[in-house]
Amino acid sequence: SSTKRARTMATNSSMRDAFSKHAEYLNNLNDKRERVVKASRDVTMNSKKVIFQVHRMSKYNKEEVLEKAEKDLAAVTNQHVSRLVKELQGTDFWKLRRAYSPGIQEYIEAATFYNFCKTGSLLKLDEINSTLLPLSDPSLEPLQINVLDYLLGLADLTGELMRLAIGQISDGELEFAEKICRFVRDIYRDLTLVVPIMDDSSDMKTKMDTMLQSVMKIENACFSVHVRGSEYIPLLGSNDPSSFLVGLPDIEL
Amino acid sequence: SSTKRARTMATNSSMRDAFSKHAEYLNNLNDKRERVVKASRDVTMNSKKVIFQVHRMSKYNKEEVLEKAEKDLAAVTNQHVSRLVKELQGTDFWKLRRAYSPGIQEYIEAATFYNFCKTGSLLKLDEINSTLLPLSDPSLEPLQINVLDYLLGLADLTGELMRLAIGQISDGELEFAEKICRFVRDIYRDLTLVVPIMDDSSDMKTKMDTMLQSVMKIENACFSVHVRGSEYIPLLGSNDPSSFLVGLPDIEL
Amino acid sequence: HSLEKQFEDFRLQLEESGGLRDRIRTVVSEIESTTRLMHASLLLVHQSRPTPELLEKAKSYVNVFNDHYKQLAEVLGECSGQYYRYHGDWRSETQTVVSLIVFMHWLETGNLLMHAEAEEKLGLNSSEFGLDIEDYLIGVCFMSNELPRYVVNQVTAGDYDCPRKVLKFLTELHAAFRMLNLRNDFLRKKFDGMKYDLRRVEEVYYDVKIRGLAPNGEPVEDQGAQGPP
Amino acid sequence: HSLEKQFEDFRLQLEESGGLRDRIRTVVSEIESTTRLMHASLLLVHQSRPTPELLEKAKSYVNVFNDHYKQLAEVLGECSGQYYRYHGDWRSETQTVVSLIVFMHWLETGNLLMHAEAEEKLGLNSSEFGLDIEDYLIGVCFMSNELPRYVVNQVTAGDYDCPRKVLKFLTELHAAFRMLNLRNDFLRKKFDGMKYDLRRVEEVYYDVKIRGLAPNGEPVEDQGAQGPP
Amino acid sequence: HSLEKQFEDFRLQLEESGGLRDRIRTVVSEIESTTRLMHASLLLVHQSRPTPELLEKAKSYVNVFNDHYKQLAEVLGECSGQYYRYHGDWRSETQTVVSLIVFMHWLETGNLLMHAEAEEKLGLNSSEFGLDIEDYLIGVCFMSNELPRYVVNQVTAGDYDCPRKVLKFLTELHAAFRMLNLRNDFLRKKFDGMKYDLRRVEEVYYDVKIRGLAPNGEPVEDQGAQGPP
Amino acid sequence: HSLEKQFEDFRLQLEESGGLRDRIRTVVSEIESTTRLMHASLLLVHQSRPTPELLEKAKSYVNVFNDHYKQLAEVLGECSGQYYRYHGDWRSETQTVVSLIVFMHWLETGNLLMHAEAEEKLGLNSSEFGLDIEDYLIGVCFMSNELPRYVVNQVTAGDYDCPRKVLKFLTELHAAFRMLNLRNDFLRKKFDGMKYDLRRVEEVYYDVKIRGLAPNGEPVEDQGAQGPP
Amino acid sequence: HSLEKQFEDFRLQLEESGGLRDRIRTVVSEIESTTRLMHASLLLVHQSRPTPELLEKAKSYVNVFNDHYKQLAEVLGECSGQYYRYHGDWRSETQTVVSLIVFMHWLETGNLLMHAEAEEKLGLNSSEFGLDIEDYLIGVCFMSNELPRYVVNQVTAGDYDCPRKVLKFLTELHAAFRMLNLRNDFLRKKFDGMKYDLRRVEEVYYDVKIRGLAPNGEPVEDQGAQGPP
Amino acid sequence: HSLEKQFEDFRLQLEESGGLRDRIRTVVSEIESTTRLMHASLLLVHQSRPTPELLEKAKSYVNVFNDHYKQLAEVLGECSGQYYRYHGDWRSETQTVVSLIVFMHWLETGNLLMHAEAEEKLGLNSSEFGLDIEDYLIGVCFMSNELPRYVVNQVTAGDYDCPRKVLKFLTELHAAFRMLNLRNDFLRKKFDGMKYDLRRVEEVYYDVKIRGLAPNGEPVEDQGAQGPP
Numbered sequence A, B: 001s002s003t004k005r006a007r008t009m010a011t012n013s014s015m016r017d018a019f020s021k022h023a024e025y026l027n028n029l030n031d032k033r034e035r036v037v038k039a040s041r042d043v044t045m046n047s048k049k050v051i052f053q054v055h056r057m058s059k060y061n062k063e064e065v066l067e068k069a070e071k072d073l074a075a076v077t078n079q080h081v082s083r084l085v086k087e088l089q090g091t092d093f094w095k096l097r098r099a100y101s102p103g104i105q106e107y108i109e110a111a112t113f114y115n116f117c118k119t120g121s122l123l124k125l126d127e128i129n130s131t132l133l134p135l136s137d138p139s140l141e142p143l144q145i146n147v148l149d150y151l152l153g154l155a156d157l158t159g160e161l162m163r164l165a166i167g168q169i170s171d172g173e174l175e176f177a178e179k180i181c182r183f184v185r186d187i188y189r190d191l192t193l194v195v196p197i198m199d200d201s202s203d204m205k206t207k208m209d210t211m212l213q214s215v216m217k218i219e220n221a222c223f224s225v226h227v228r229g230s231e232y233i234p235l236l237g238s239n240d241p242s243s244f245l246v247g248l249p250d251i252e253l
Numbered sequence C, D, E, F, G, H: 001h002s003l004e005k006q007f008e009d010f011r012l013q014l015e016e017s018g019g020l021r022d023r024i025r026t027v028v029s030e031i032e033s034t035t036r037l038m039h040a041s042l043l044l045v046h047q048s049r050p051t052p053e054l055l056e057k058a059k060s061y062v063n064v065f066n067d068h069y070k071q072l073a074e075v076l077g078e079c080s081g082q083y084y085r086y087h088g089d090w091r092s093e094t095q096t097v098v099s100l101i102v103f104m105h106w107l108e109t110g111n112l113l114m115h116a117e118a119e120e121k122l123g124l125n126s127s128e129f130g131l132d133i134e135d136y137l138i139g140v141c142f143m144s145n146e147l148p149r150y151v152v153n154q155v156t157a158g159d160y161d162c163p164r165k166v167l168k169f170l171t172e173l174h175a176a177f178r179m180l181n182l183r184n185d186f187l188r189k190k191f192d193g194m195k196y197d198l199r200r201v202e203e204v205y206y207d208v209k210i211r212g213l214a215p216n217g218e219p220v221e222d223q224g225a226q227g228p229p
């Protein structure tokens, strides 16, 4: 039975060896997850600041405000998103997606928000991903933001655009508000076709409801300006209520 | 009206000055909160590791296991809890309590768990707080863990003690299991008098339910050993079923 | 048992803090009831009662608040450093108080009551028992919510210059708030609401202007300066 | 519109991934159904059917799993690096598969089937399409849950040496698991459950021992070695 | 056994109270169905049907309510002192009834139907089976919620004096409610909602006034004197 | 054994019904995806006036639905009398289909698509595989939810007569629904929501009317006569 | 108007179906109350009352069920093809009925009451108003849940052969259920629960066996042959 | 104004009822804190045998309850017929009180404290301020929830006859409850839970009995006769 005992001890120790490897694997994975969560929190916080910066825009300070926003956004990319890129490089970024997704979504929200105010168009996923390429070690497979996080970020973007539109209308920038309205409406419509086939669409479905609320808030604001402007066309003989309306405060105050 | 205009501009700029101070205040507060959250996460993660280390204890390795646990716990204190102490020193630690409370609770859980296994008694709040004193700048008011977080941590401790008790029974350490049973029962009973007068007892009330479950799990385990042991007293002529039971495996295997 | 002794200590501490809380609650409920009275008297502004009378009445309540907060400070003085432990017990009521005195001050001077001024008015002492800045800011937002209603009722009562003045004030206030970086919290939500107040006031201003009802006062804003035209 | 083009791209990508998922699901449902058959045949162990026969039958299913996982690997091969995107679609079924082959292996050899051995048995290739370690560990826990029932039924059927063997195995396994630092997740919960399995087996061993029913085999554990006696 | 005897007693008592509850429910469901009919006929007011006709029709339902409440009183009469035991079973429906008869009365007279008048109208007897004050107040709040819609539709139909009249009524009502020190309950919540009704009516009055559509009737408020005229 | 035989029978029957369910699900998922496309094309109505093109496009989907429902009817035809057994599997999607074709029909004709017309449009045959009345009614409620947004956007686009027309339609529809004595279920909840749609459209109509923007068309309601004109 | 006419039709149909539902509910509540009585009398089996007496009493209720189901069949007979429309209104109660008669039959004969036998016992007619298979199976699962308690109490009362008999029955039943490919629904969940019943009975059998209390009856399983003897 | 007068009346009445409620709350919070102390002292029963000391201590609290309820009765005495209006303010605490005194009585005598006895013990007077039957019954259910834990700990402490006694008590209690036709409410839910207590005690009794540890006392049930001995 001494051979038997030897075998037992061997089994025992091989089991222990295997489990000590498993323990190391789990420890490393958790440590990495923790680092990713922290980087993601930093990305979130600083992206939010960029969004607030863009909201400071008015027709008088548009350029300087956006210039600062651009710098801040670049800082987020270089200081914080780069940490995510480094952690997730070469490994499977789907595995830790839950740990960094909130940060990336907020980053998408900030980048597309800034870009819309700057160029009036949607910043594409490819464009964002190409800005991440220089952050990667060229020998490894680069981190690329996935469609799902991009779409989730886009859904939040519409909330910020709604806030912007309300502010722009008070600011007399009716045309810009209408542009936002069209843009958000298009995004909403395009998303209705894409959302049902997303990997896990439950989050996105509640976001769609919020988005429809945002769309309607903008539409109601545009309606209200339009109706108000229309009231005096007969009196004043103009045919373009909006130009009349926007022009008014500048002239009379 | 030029004086009037001047006044307007003045008002305007004094408002801006005030709000730029408010902005700075809010930015600093948020940055500090973020640092505290991160430190708290580290405290949580490493305290959990200490708890797992203590669970590795068996009657053959008790001392070495606890020695390592003690070292690990000291590392949590010096490397991570110290960061909390530094951030919160001299300021109102009630304001950011929500940001660090989860970490502190887990730390309490780990420290009291280790201490119970080492000494068989409850590590008091004063004792924990006195270990934090050296971490503070002596000129400032030191961070002291409050009763609420201590009690919340204690509630979680009973869950770990339950796991320990089940394991100890398999390990033949019936007396230790019974000791745990008495200890947890006492804590539960003492808490029933204290919990209803806690600041915000809603969390604690659900923890009390879980705790009662833990107490009953231990009691059921002790019951089961006792009944099993009693069955053969008549046959074997012993009067102390527990000693008989505990002794058995050592003798016969 | 040492275990029992420790819990006995805890029980005493918690009972003490419970007692403190009861005393706070008593003061707070008095604050709340003064708030209701002051609110009721300020509400008459919507029914176009003459402002000086109203303000006279309203001011009398400010002294009452002074007393209440002195009591609160005394209670809290017994447990230094625990301001924020009990903060939740008075913050909502204090926000309402702030909104009322800021509104009153604006009716009187046309200016925003600053944080330090608000503290002074309520007899608060920043170093011991001050006014939390977020509470102040939320109170200011609450006050902004009252302005559209005020403007509408003033115009109905024939004061056609009111929209211009409110629009000017609100525009500046909104610009100042935009300097803040907020979290997704209650203050953020309230600040978002301010945009709608601004828009509503702008609409009323427009209604008045387009009908040539507005008197020729100073314009809302100098050309070029930040803010709405 | 470029906007539309971009969304059209997304739609295509998502549809492709949806198609992939459908194919995965088809394979997984076959895995599940093989699992049920293998489970049914292994369950007979509780009714004391002769083990060799049982194992013979059970082994035949292992080859079927091999085919299934080959198909799964092929499907996933089309989208490299996305293993964990679709992981949720097969993980629960794979954990059951692991529990079955680990149980089978234990019945055969009395040893734990290691992670690498499990991969080999299922025809998985660690570098391309491997067996996630947490899935493996959870599968092992599931297998441990079956042991108390096994022991009880074996003793009922007259095999009095079984509790000793199982207790030895489970004691070692539990000691090995204790080396891991777990999060508060599913694996942790399953591992907590293993303590109860261990205790139940210990009880049965005690029942048998105390009645002098246990044959004089080798003892559960050498003196001094870590783990319970 | 005394245990059995006691539970036999309980059984009888529970059955009795269950039976009572069933009978209450039957009456309440009839009240609810009359409510629906009366509501439908009052709703036509939003489509600018001639009021006298509408009121005629609506009044016919009041007699039906009378019968229903007589039945309810009879049922409750059997168990004196237990009004509040079963109160929850009819309170919500009764609040709706109150809102309807208060609205009807207001359409007819321009005045608030008083609590005692409401009791009389429903054939309730304060000393035996009366109308709970909070139910009355909640019903009044419900009625207030209908007024903004009513005003909007009346103006659309060309009645430009309506906003002034409603505003006067609602301002007084709101002021009266403010005198109450409400607990933090459902009534309080409903009353808090009333301020939105008031605001909306003020807005409509503003719309009419600024466009010079309002006839030169008496103003909303008498000079100087507080309270409704 | 008879036990085995019975369970063998059960297995066959459960598999048959499972197969049926799978086939239903396949069709339903196609219905759902057609629904999505049709919805997206109808959403364009908010971007501009309802053009014939838009309706043209939308109509093309109706034929697709026809095919889908024909397939569904075939599947169900195999197990007569079990319509309601599987009803839950397609009802929610069918409600959406109804809301879309009812909306389309209203855009085209200004009238409500009747139940029989809806069945015809979808190629359903009342006697074999019909359209459940509650599903039809819920679909109509869903459609009503779209109208306030539609009206707002039409007015913004310059169609000032739209609110009157929609209000007329919605008033009639609401009155018709009120005739039904609904249970306390989903339909009831949906119908209760319709009154908010009505209110919102009334508000929009008010906004247009008070500014003199509404053209002098026929009024919402004929004098005297109840019900829609 | 056709709109009105259509909704008038709907009203009639909804009322008809509402009336039907009320009548079903009345019958179902009687079934429920008979169920309670039968359950109470069968429960005495746990207190070791002599079985024949118990069964006598229990059987008397079966006739009552017969009457109830006859009534139900009559109500449903009026609307052929709608069995499953109202199925939800009686299914839960029917499952309980099944569990009781299956338990009763098992006490009497030691065999499982077959589906056809259950229908016969309840006076149901498969072609018109039958017993849904899933309801039957769920009822059987409910019955299985009672067995561990029964075994425990029988052993306490000194019947040491009971565990063997129950284990044999339950093993066969469980094996039969395993043949079914269940969907992920309520039945599946109930069946999953059956394995805990089986486990508990195995444990009790073990307790009896290891103590040498079990009489030398036939073993649970015949050598070699699969399935129950 | 009559409006003002009416609301002034309301204010007074609401304040009166608010004051009453405050006084009730004060007493109830004292009841609650006595409850806590009594509960903590009864918890010691799990630590050792029920000693006279323990009961002595517990009994001292009963007198305290007497005082509390006397106060409550006095407060309520001021508004006769409104017992049920404020019932919700003390019922939950009273249920706990009942559970404690019922448990204490059972420890002392082994019998159920009857409803009338409970009223007497608490100094309640059925005709004026009694103990609501449902509150009594819920309290009894709460007490039943304590028994499984008690039995387990008593056996651990060596009292092997305890399970038999508790099982006898609980069986009778459960049978008595079954006679009641409970509505689908909280009491019903609590009673449904009692069967798990019963089951657990049966299991403990089984554990003791099968090991021959139970002393040869009278069996749980008399032969033949139904109901408790």
Ligand SMILES: [Mn+2]
Residues within 6 Å of the ligand: A109, A156, A159, A160
């Ligand atoms: Mn955002």
Ligand SMILES: [Mn+2]
Residues within 6 Å of the ligand: B109, B156, B157, B159, B160
């Ligand atoms: Mn823990």
